[in-house]
Amino acid sequence: MTKTRAAGSPLLFDLPFTADPTRLDNPGIGLARVVALSGRETTFTAEVTVLDVADHRLIRSGVELAHRVIEGRGDWYLRAPDWQPLLPAERIEPFAVGDLPSDIADLVMPFRRRGALGPVAAISVERQTFELRAAEGTEPLGRLQDDRVTVRRGGVTTARYRETTIDPVGGLTTKQRSWLTGVLVDAGGTQVDGFPNLATRLGTPATGLTDYPEPRPITERSSFESFVEAVLAGRLRELIIADLTARAEGAEAVGRVRSVAAGLRGDLNGMSAALEPDWLADLDEELDWLLSALDGAGVNDERVRSVLRRERYLRLLDLLVSAVRGPRVDTDVADLPAAETLTGLLSEAVHKLVKDAAGLESRSQPVDWTTAALSAEEVGRIDSLARIVVAKKDRRAARKLRRVIELLTEATAEAEAADEAQRQARFAAPSEAFELGRAHQRHRQRQAAAREGFFEAWAKVSKSGKVS
Known part of the structure; x- marks a missing residue:
């Protein structure tokens, strides 16, 4: 840090709760006056009720929600600097009759999920603010904010602390900063780089891990469970x-939202052979519901938000939080290296695709094409996961089949679109039925082209050598 930056940065002190510093004015160095400020924003006593679920899941995830009363006036307080710009660094709304405002309740819903909000701590804050001024002029050289804080939980005082900040708003000299630091240190204060956050002040369970952690770094030597x-x-x-x-x-x-849900479902299905079946089925069912519900929401804003407020969606979040903490992995492979397990899963999937693709011909039944397409999707999903920890040489077979996978998937998608157009035409008005008929024909033409392309791509792959 340069001297210029240091000179302009605030001075922070952890001060004994009952400390009584000597006078902060010193005309000899230009600190002629100390002026006490008044007003609701600068000098007050606040009673704060911190709201959270019993396990403190909001605070653990970096979201602080509270009801504050300052000079008889209440307001709702939301603070989530770690989640900017998705959540506000600080948001204050006047308290009115009734419950938590619906917009704030909606913002914290993904964090509380199905848990009931309630008071988890009562915090009393006594704040005094002073301006440090020169002999002449009204512009402050610095501003000192002194907070005495008492934390009560279950009616019992669990912490008392004092945070003092000197902000050089007008530019304190190095000599003035040094002198002020000496005064506060002599009073028993300790200069710090930053104050502990709310979770640290409250203690357990607020200091627990977040429900939404950043993924840990993974290498080819990481266990499959860690992967x-x-x-x-x-x-x-x-x-x-x-x-x-x-x-x-x-x-x-x-x-x-739909893309992430589909990606998560694909990842789980790609690893399905090494996951606990019932656990996977529960997650897959809920993800399938979410995707179907979002498809039904269309482009209506309120319907989309309605899906994200439903009990079933909140249950899905609960399931995923639990899944991250303890994924249900087959015990036979849980401790094996991730690269080894994924290489095996990919090899099995490639072998099945080769078998299914080799049996296709122009007169094959739709079910045979669908089976091959599902095998192709499986290879694609596992290959996408495997590339995180598996070397290219060990994914060579899957990479050779990439064009085959694309064409099989395309042919099946066009066949499904053609069937859907035909189904809709049965219930449509004549003019709409005509357009649906043309759409049906276009999808069939694209399906035929994709199948022809598949046979060409498969012949090249087969001719080039083994792919499994």
């Missing part, structure tokens, strides 16, 4: 970010 945990943590983090974005922007962000 699954990291994949789930990354997807859950993406889902919460997409959720908060959708709550603010509505349908413009619904595609992002």
Whole structure:
């Protein structure tokens, strides 16, 4: 840090609760006057009720929610600097008759989920603010804010502390800063780089781990269980970010929620052979519901938000939080290296695709094409996961099949679109039925082209040598 930056930075002190510093004025160095400020924003006594779920899941995830009363006037307080710009660094709304304002309740919903909000701590804050001024003029050289804080939990005082900040708003000299530091240190204060956060002040369980952690770094030597945990943590983090974005922007962000949910479902299905079946089935069912519900929401903002407020969606978040903490992995592979396990899963998936693709011909039944397409999707999902920890040479077979996978997937998608157009035409008015008929024909043409492309791509792969 340069001297210029240091000279302009605030001075922070952890001061004994009952300390009584000597006078802070010193005309000899230009600190001629100390002026006490008044007003609700500068000098007050506040009673703060911190709201959270019993396990403190909001605070653990960096979200502070409280009701404050200052000079008889109440307000709601939300602070979440770690989640900017999705959540406000600080938001204050006047208290009115009734419960938590609906907009704030909606913002904290993904963090509380199905947990009931209630008071978890009562905090009393006594704040005094002073301005340090020169002999002439009214502009302050610095501003001193002194907070005495008492924390009570269950009616019992659990912490008392004092935080004193000197902000050189007008530019304190090095000599003035040094002298003020000496005065506060002599009074028993300790200069610090930063004050502890609310979680630290409250103690357990507020100091526990967040429900939405950043994924831990993974290497080829990491255990498969650690790999699954990291994949789930990354997807859950993406889902919460997409959720908060959708709550603010509505349908413009619904595609992002849908994309993350589909990606998470694909990741889980890609690892399905090494996961506990019942646990996986529960997650898959809830993700399937979410995707279907979002498809039904269309482009209506309120319907999208409605999906994200439903009990079933909040249950899905609970399931995913639990999944990150303890993924249900097959005990036979849980402790094996992730690279080894994924290489094995990919090899099995490639072998099945080769078998299914080799049996296809122009007269094959639709079910055979669908089976091959599902095998192709499986290879694609596992390959996408494997590339995180598996070397290219060990994914060579899957990479050779990339074009085959694309064409099989495309052919099946066009076949499904053609069937859907035909189904809709049965119930449509004549003019709409005509257009649906043309759409059906276009999808069939694209399906035929994709199948022809598949046979060409498969012939090249087969001719080039083994792919499994």
